[in-house]
Amino acid sequence: MLFRSLYSPLAAALRDGGFFNRWLLIVTVGSTMVLAGCGEGAASKEGDAPPPAATVRTETVETRDVKIHGVFPGRARGAREVEVRARVEGILEERTYDEGAKVAAGDRLFRIDARPYRIAVQRAEAGLAEATATVNEARRQWDRVEGLFKQDAISARERDAARSAVELAEAQRQTAAANLADARLDLSYTDVKAPINGVTGLETVPEGTLVAVGDLLTQVTQLDPIHLRFSFPETDALTRAQGQMLKGDQALPLTLILNDGSAYGMPGRIDFTNAVVDSATGSVTARAVFPNPDGVIRPGQFLRVRVLLELLNDAVTVPESAISQGADGTQVFVVQDDKAIATPVELGPVVDGAQVVRKGLSGGERLVVSGLPGLRHEAPVREEAGQGETKPSAAAAAGSQVVAGRGR
Numbered sequence: 001m002l003f004r005s006l007y008s009p010l011a012a013a014l015r016d017g018g019f020f021n022r023w024l025l026i027v028t029v030g031s032t033m034v035l036a037g038c039g040e041g042a043a044s045k046e047g048d049a050p051p052p053a054a055t056v057r058t059e060t061v062e063t064r065d066v067k068i069h070g071v072f073p074g075r076a077r078g079a080r081e082v083e084v085r086a087r088v089e090g091i092l093e094e095r096t097y098d099e100g101a102k103v104a105a106g107d108r109l110f111r112i113d114a115r116p117y118r119i120a121v122q123r124a125e126a127g128l129a130e131a132t133a134t135v136n137e138a139r140r141q142w143d144r145v146e147g148l149f150k151q152d153a154i155s156a157r158e159r160d161a162a163r164s165a166v167e168l169a170e171a172q173r174q175t176a177a178a179n180l181a182d183a184r185l186d187l188s189y190t191d192v193k194a195p196i197n198g199v200t201g202l203e204t205v206p207e208g209t210l211v212a213v214g215d216l217l218t219q220v221t222q223l224d225p226i227h228l229r230f231s232f233p234e235t236d237a238l239t240r241a242q243g244q245m246l247k248g249d250q251a252l253p254l255t256l257i258l259n260d261g262s263a264y265g266m267p268g269r270i271d272f273t274n275a276v277v278d279s280a281t282g283s284v285t286a287r288a289v290f291p292n293p294d295g296v297i298r299p300g301q302f303l304r305v306r307v308l309l310e311l312l313n314d315a316v317t318v319p320e321s322a323i324s325q326g327a328d329g330t331q332v333f334v335v336q337d338d339k340a341i342a343t344p345v346e347l348g349p350v351v352d353g354a355q356v357v358r359k360g361l362s363g364g365e366r367l368v369v370s371g372l373p374g375l376r377h378e379a380p381v382r383e384e385a386g387q388g389e390t391k392p393s394a395a396a397a398a399g400s401q402v403v404a405g406r407g408r
Helices: 002-016 019-048 115-150 156-188 234-242
Strands: 054-060 062-085 090-095 108-112 191-193 198-200 216-233 255-257 269-273 283-290 302-319 324-326 329-336 339-344 346-351 354-359 366-370 379-383
Touching: 054 329, 062 198, 062 346, 108 216, 115 156, 216 234, 216 302, 234 283, 283 302, 302 346, 302 366
Parallel strands: 054 379
Antiparallel strands: 054 366, 062 216, 062 302, 090 108, 108 191, 198 216, 216 283, 255 302, 269 283, 302 354, 324 329, 329 339, 329 366, 339 379, 346 354
16 A cells, blocks of 8 residues: 555656656655554554553452341330229329329329228128128027937928028128128229339329229339330341341340430340231331330330341451442452452442452452452453552451441
């Protein structure tokens, strides 16, 4: 191509010019052809040269024990919330407690007019005395009849009648005794007492009101311990079960997170996990128990609980910057023989800013963590100058616990 482009002007010059011009043109064309040939050869060699090595930053993959936690919202409830109701009817004469105050089991909360019930007790006592007298008379009669029967002075029929009278009198006395016990019990119910230790609520009816049996008077809530009911997703419940922690973690300590983000000072535990998944929400209900001696946690509060979901021994964690997407899915680049080798991986959760890798890495690999844009499989790479072996963090070296917050 180059020869043809030069031939036409050269031929014209040879026809029209003199000897010197002809000689000059021949030398010029020859030089140009030589230079062009050299240029094409250089370009050909440049196209065949490998691409320059990309400069990347690498880290050595380390393994450590990782505890994966989930953080779930829940509502606090008293360990026991007992409704205090009237067990007898009458006039509510007095409230004897301060609303919202702590009470002990057996403390009197209300007083109902007891006069009708004292009268009932007296009536029952009189009935018992009468029944006792009847029994005594029946026994004396039996003693006389028994003696006469031995003397053949009376018939067996009369003897049996006397014996039946004694038995009937004994039954009537037992009935009278039961009536007295019932009257005394009703009298005791006029003093309405706290059924448990706890904190009282508001009175629901004022003093002077005629209350009926079963009317709600107030409520007593046990604050120590305190319960927290929460739900976590079915997948997290399955993770716990697969990790064989469902039985053991009932006793493992939990952390309660207060509304200001701080951790509650006393650890708790899970004492109940529902075996049935809620079909509407796809979640599992659980209950945590926390000591609450000072009443810091109040029923009705919305709080968060941090629950241990999974324990990974010798888990591989890598920086999130090392993760990329390739043709075959999620991958990382491992440096081998100064080349970046694309390695497919299966990811776990992100733990304290580090990505857990469940499959694909075993530890000890040199991993590209910076310079990934444009990087291809088996591309030549050059690690940054002065970069040494990456040491594990102090927390990892000490086998510290890493928390993964799974906010719900």
